[in-house]
Each structure stands twice: as structure tokens, then as C-alpha cells.
Amino acid sequence: MLAGKRILLIVGGGIAAFKSLDLIRRLRERGATVTPVLTRSAEEFVTPLSTSALAGQKVYRDLFDLTDEAEMGHIELSRAADLVVVAPATADLMGKMAGGLANDLASTLLMATDKRVLIAPAMNVRMWEHPATQRNLATLHGDGILTVGPDVGDMACGEHGPGRMSEPLEIVAAAEAALADGPLKGKHVLVTSGPTHEPIDPVRYIANRSSGAQGTAIARSLAALGADVTFVTGPADVAPPLGVKVVAVQTAREMKEAVDAALPADAAVFAAAVADWRVENASGSKMKKDGSGNAPALSFAENPDILAGVSQMTAGRPKLVVGFAAETDDVEANATAKRARKGCDWIVANDVSPETGIMGGSENAVTIISDAGADVWPRLNKEQVAMKIAAKIAEALA
Ligand code: C5P
Numbered sequence: 001m002l003a004g005k006r007i008l009l010i011v012g013g014g015i016a017a018f019k020s021l022d023l024i025r026r027l028r029e030r031g032a033t034v035t036p037v038l039t040r041s042a043e044e045f046v047t048p049l050s051t052s053a054l055a056g057q058k059v060y061r062d063l064f065d066l067t068d069e070a071e072m073g074h075i076e077l078s079r080a081a082d083l084v085v086v087a088p089a090t091a092d093l094m095g096k097m098a099g100g101l102a103n104d105l106a107s108t109l110l111m112a113t114d115k116r117v118l119i120a121p122a123m124n125v126r127m128w129e130h131p132a133t134q135r136n137l138a139t140l141h142g143d144g145i146l147t148v149g150p151d152v153g154d155m156a157c158g159e160h161g162p163g164r165m166s167e168p169l170e171i172v173a174a175a176e177a178a179l180a181d182g183p184l185k186g187k188h189v190l191v192t193s194g195p196t197h198e199p200i201d202p203v204r205y206i207a208n209r210s211s212g213a214q215g216t217a218i219a220r221s222l223a224a225l226g227a228d229v230t231f232v233t234g235p236a237d238v239a240p241p242l243g244v245k246v247v248a249v250q251t252a253r254e255m256k257e258a259v260d261a262a263l264p265a266d267a268a269v270f271a272a273a274v275a276d277w278r279v280e281n282a283s284g285s286k287m288k289k290d291g292s293g294n295a296p297a298l299s300f301a302e303n304p305d306i307l308a309g310v311s312q313m314t315a316g317r318p319k320l321v322v323g324f325a326a327e328t329d330d331v332e333a334n335a336t337a338k339r340a341r342k343g344c345d346w347i348v349a350n351d352v353s354p355e356t357g358i359m360g361g362s363e364n365a366v367t368i369i370s371d372a373g374a375d376v377w378p379r380l381n382k383e384q385v386a387m388k389i390a391a392k393i394a395e396a397l398a
Helices: 017-029 050-057 066-071 074-079 091-099 105-112 126-130 132-143 168-179 214-226 251-262 306-311 331-342 382-397
Strands: 006-011 032-036 083-089 115-119 151-153 160-164 189-192 199-202 204-206 230-232 245-248 267-270 277-281 300-302 320-327 345-350 365-368 373-376
Touching: 006 017, 006 105, 017 032, 017 050, 017 168, 032 050, 032 105, 074 105, 083 091, 083 105, 083 168, 083 320, 091 105, 091 115, 091 132, 115 168, 126 132, 126 160, 168 214, 168 382, 189 214, 189 251, 199 277, 204 277, 204 382, 214 230, 214 382, 230 251, 245 251, 251 306, 267 306, 267 382, 306 320, 306 331, 320 331, 320 382, 331 345, 331 365
Parallel strands: 006 032, 006 083, 083 115, 189 230, 189 267, 230 245, 267 320, 320 345
Antiparallel strands: 151 160, 199 204, 277 300, 345 365, 365 373
């Protein structure tokens, strides 16, 4: 999808700039031409030499470099591209874009371009959450600027939260989506994700260790392929992806209601770790110790099985229903049995034994169980798993 496309890559000044060198490689691997532009502060993080060596092109750095102006004015430079990508997009660059400033080469190109612009924000979590940045983001979205990320994670500054630049492959996927009407254009795909919280009383609940990372990555990848995604999420650790319709829920029963309301869909992916049981005798007020030493007895009721319900719909069933099986032993056999029991088309099975580090971690090793049998995928990061699943869904719906 990127073959023959010309990408103007503006690299802002942030520690994530080093990932932009890998981004250049990834874009070129897919046949794109990359023309790099470094801001002054970007040069503190990556050198013009390494950037131009990887891009196989001259690096543009200065608005007032008359040779560049003679060769190609800034207007032409911004318009010769098919897509402008800003990675990393710093708080400063986003502020300039939102405010319409044009006081260096990067900001001038962004003002002069008539092409789609995709930004990959990267900054400290406090800077990302600052009302000014969030205001600028809203302005940029209103202006039709596309965004990818930021991701949640550990940051170079030692803090944790949203602000990490998306990984190069995610940015590549977003660039592909920006440049093409993806294969899932016009398709509605429903994705459930995250854990559910089942109340014990108004302040306590039963939950599980799902971070929502895999479901979020799948929703993002589906959107990148052009799908119209409804993302029904329990209280997850990771922020929902941009560009999807988010429906936030707490309990399994709320999730079921949200899923029913979101149908019909062409495909449905049930990545949520739904609590199998809810507390039947949940208290309407905070439970208190009574000093007797007796712990309260909780009784449980089974939650509705959302995946089974949708898989077994007689009318209006999505063409493709995908379930997940998180198992700790006999993964393939259990997942195969689960597929038959639930009635879904595919089961994405994984081993969530603590020693695998998969639950709550960044990697996943999955086996896809379908009519065709078991397809064992190598251990990949969750973004890569998501992209492969999204591509397989696109194939199945084609
Ligand atoms: O039965 P089990 O919880 O192992 O099945 C896992 C699969 O079923 C996942 O795809 C999960 O999202 C889905 N599920 C559901 N509703 C439930 C329980 C599980 O949709 N109540």
C-alpha cells in the first residue's frame, strides 16, 4: 500500500526521535520514498547524517537555506509528498500546528501543505495530559489532522503513562490507512476489550489482570485498515485507540447491553476478559466489619456469555465471530473445545500461565483455531499480533 508513495517525514526534537530512524527503514522497506526534515532540536537527538543515510535522501533542516529554496521551495517540498508524517510530534510542534505558527522549516511546511498530515505525539505524561496539549489535540483533530498514539508505558524520563511514541510499525499502519481506503472500508467491526469489574459493594469489586492491551491493539489495527470500529471496553489500563467509537462499561451485563446495541456488525472480536461470575448478593452500601470475626459470604451468579450469545444468533449474526481463549494448560485442546462450545468461527488461543508473562505483558504467542485447524503463530508483540489478526479478518470479509 505504500509502494511508490512519497512521505515527508518531519522529525521533532524528543528522545523518541531515535525510533524515527527505524520508521524510515520500515517505510522504505514497503516501497515508500522518505524525505526527512529535522527540526533544530531533533538534531540534538539524531544526526542529519544518520537520517539521510537511512532515507537515502538529502535531509532538509533550515528554512533559510537558500540552496534548498533554489532547488525546491518549501511550498513544493510540502506538496510533492503524498502524506506528511510528524514523528515524534512534540508538545511544541503540536502547539505550533494548532496555533498556525510558521517560524521554522517544519512548521512552515505544515502550514503550506495541502496533503494529509499524520502526527505521532511523544512527550512526558504530564505534558500530554496538560490542558493546553489536550486543547491543541482537539484543535488538530478538528482540522483533520490524523494521530497515531501516544502509547501508554514507561518513559525515558522515568514516569509511566500515556506519552510514548507509537512503535514504528504502528505508525506505518496508520500511514497506510491514511493513504489508502483500507480493505475494511465500509465494514463495521465490533471489538470487546479489557476486564470487567463486578461489584461486591459500592467501593469493592472483583476483576482480573487483563490490561486491555491486545483488544486495544486489535481495534487500532482494524481502524487502520479502514474499518468502522465500535470498541466496547471494560476498565482497562491502556487508553482506547483514537479513531474508533468507544463505549466504556464496567460489568459483564453492561458489556452485553453495549454489544447488543452495537450490532449489526460484519465481524465481532471478543477480546475482553469478561468475569464469568458476578456477586449475586452485592451490597448497595459499603459492607462493614462487625467485630465478630465472621467474613461475609459472597454468593455468585453466572454472567451472560456474550461471545456464545452472538455466535449462536439465528438472525443478524456477524459474518465472522472471533473469540479468545486464555488457557494455562492444554491450550490447543481446550481452545478447540471452546470454539465448538461457543459456536464462534475462530478462537485466538494463548497460554496465560504466569511464567509466559503474557497477561498484562507486551508480547503474545497465539494459536488461531478455525475450520482449517490450528495455526501456531510465533511469539510477537501485541501490536504485531493485532496487525496479523486485522489482516486475516480483512481477508475473511473480502
Ligand atoms: O469461557 P471463557 O471466558 O474462557 O471464554 C473466553 C472468550 O469468551 C473470550 O473471547 C471472551 O471475550 C468471551 N466471553 C464473553 N462473555 C463471557 C465470558 C467470556 O464474551 N461472559
